[in-house]
Amino acid sequence: MKQKIIMCLGISCLFSASFIQAQETEQPEMGFFVTSVNMGDGANLGGLAGADAHCQSLAEAVGSNRTWAAYLSTQAKNGQPAVNARDRIGSGPWYNVNGHLMASNLDDLHYNNASLNRLYSLSEKGEVIMSRSLGDPIGQHDILTGSNLDGTAISGDADATCNNWTSNDDGAAMLGHHDRLNFSTIGGSWNSAHLSRGCSPEDLDATAGNGLFYCFATD
Amino acid sequence: MSALKYLSVVAGFALLASSAAIAQIPPEQRVVQGPVEEPGPFSFFITSVGIGNGGNLGGLEGADAHCQALAAAVGAGDKTWRAYLSTQANNGQEAVNARDRIGQGPWYNINGFRIAESLEALHYDNSALNYESALNEKGEHIGSLSMGDAHNQKDIMTGSAMDGTAMDPAVDTSCRNWTSNDQGTAQSGHHDRFRWYVWGSSWNSAHASQGCSQEGLNATGGDGLFYCFAAD
Numbered sequence: 001m002k003q004k005i006i007m008c009l010g011i012s013c014l015f016s017a018s019f020i021q022a023q024e025t026e027q028p029e030m031g032f033f034v035t036s037v038n039m040g041d042g043a044n045l046g047g048l049a050g051a052d053a054h055c056q057s058l059a060e061a062v063g064s065n066r067t068w069a070a071y072l073s074t075q076a077k078n079g080q081p082a083v084n085a086r087d088r089i090g091s092g093p094w095y096n097v098n099g100h101l102m103a104s105n106l107d108d109l110h111y112n113n114a115s116l117n118r119l120y121s122l123s124e125k126g127e128v129i130m131s132r133s134l135g136d137p138i139g140q141h142d143i144l145t146g147s148n149l150d151g152t153a154i155s156g157d158a159d160a161t162c163n164n165w166t167s168n169d170d171g172a173a174m175l176g177h178h179d180r181l182n183f184s185t186i187g188g189s190w191n192s193a194h195l196s197r198g199c200s201p202e203d204l205d206a207t208a209g210n211g212l213f214y215c216f217a218t219d
Numbered sequence: 220m221s222a223l224k225y226l227s228v229v230a231g232f233a234l235l236a237s238s239a240a241i242a243q244i245p246p247e248q249r250v251v252q253g254p255v256e257e258p259g260p261f262s263f264f265i266t267s268v269g270i271g272n273g274g275n276l277g278g279l280e281g282a283d284a285h286c287q288a289l290a291a292a293v294g295a296g297d298k299t300w301r302a303y304l305s306t307q308a309n310n311g312q313e314a315v316n317a318r319d320r321i322g323q324g325p326w327y328n329i330n331g332f333r334i335a336e337s338l339e340a341l342h343y344d345n346s347a348l349n350y351e352s353a354l355n356e357k358g359e360h361i362g363s364l365s366m367g368d369a370h371n372q373k374d375i376m377t378g379s380a381m382d383g384t385a386m387d388p389a390v391d392t393s394c395r396n397w398t399s400n401d402q403g404t405a406q407s408g409h410h411d412r413f414r415w416y417v418w419g420s421s422w423n424s425a426h427a428s429q430g431c432s433q434e435g436l437n438a439t440g441g442d443g444l445f446y447c448f449a450a451d
Contacts (some may be wrong), residue, residue: 101419108421111342111381114349114412115419119245134247149343179247180346185256186248187333187340187347 027099031217036123038211043162043199055215071214073146073153074164086151090218097126116190118179131179142175142209149192162199171199242365242416250351258331262449267355269443274394274405274431286447303446305378305385306396318383322450329358350411365413374407374441381424394431403431
């Protein structure tokens, strides 16, 4: 009996070793990152089209040939309907640059999202996005989303998207915390934590933001 | 060296290798509590023990009574405790959603650490709910092989979808509305937030159990435990 147990351990060890190897050789393609750099003009991203192009060019620069979209909502305005960030990003699964599963699907992304944190929400180059609460020299933890917790656009007249991502001065943007901290306490939403003070680079910086946003592969 | 001895050595190395692979909670998900955050009143725990009859909890009433008794035993019986469990539409009975049973929050663990501010935060954020914070009513950790414990208790029964609502009654995911200790399954979450050794699992809706017997719950890493919240 004892021998049988030990044999099983040996065999299961072999199985798990080959499983680990298979995982290493077939790393899933990157489908998620936080922009390594901002667009240089506060929350004026040139609208959704400009933001998507930024995602696409950053991804292509590291060799991705997938189709990318920014996780950003826009609000109903001037006769245009609202756009929900969650409806723009495909259906997953999405992996970070190191092959870590960020979310299996849209439900997992919005209701679980345990993997969205400073350790795994990396830039397309695999770099950490800075969090002052976690000891980094600068704070970049405010990520632009313009979205509710469920990934939908924010209703009402109050601006939460810096005039649909075209303003670099007046207005406000809804932000998430990539480090999941509310000051130094755990419990910050990744996509809908608070509004920015304004839309300029200085306003974003004032609450530890750098005009970065999430990018997802839609295909 | 005899074959048996050789195999023992191999097995020993396998155990060493697997203990080296013990999962780490990402630092940003650990219990960090800054000076800005005042500890709050005890209002959340995982049952330190199950009822002991698999998925048969005596229905929601039995489960609530278990929460209440465990809380009372540590001096918190003055609150109204509810099990975070859903039941499915069945035999003319309407479904009950776990999220509708537990009040509005905020909820804090036995150490006063905030688990979630509101129902929305609990279901959409829940970044504060993990092995370190999801303690039992005595302040003890719930067993997790991924975290290096000897005994796995990580499958926490909920019978719920990720948004905290009841599931489609076409498939039993609530052990016959918490009355079965053999047929059916219990949808369960992972309090340690690990899929095996990889970070990123749902706290309330990760997978179904292999059955509703105590052995069936044990088979996938459960012990018949569930979440309790103070509803008032």
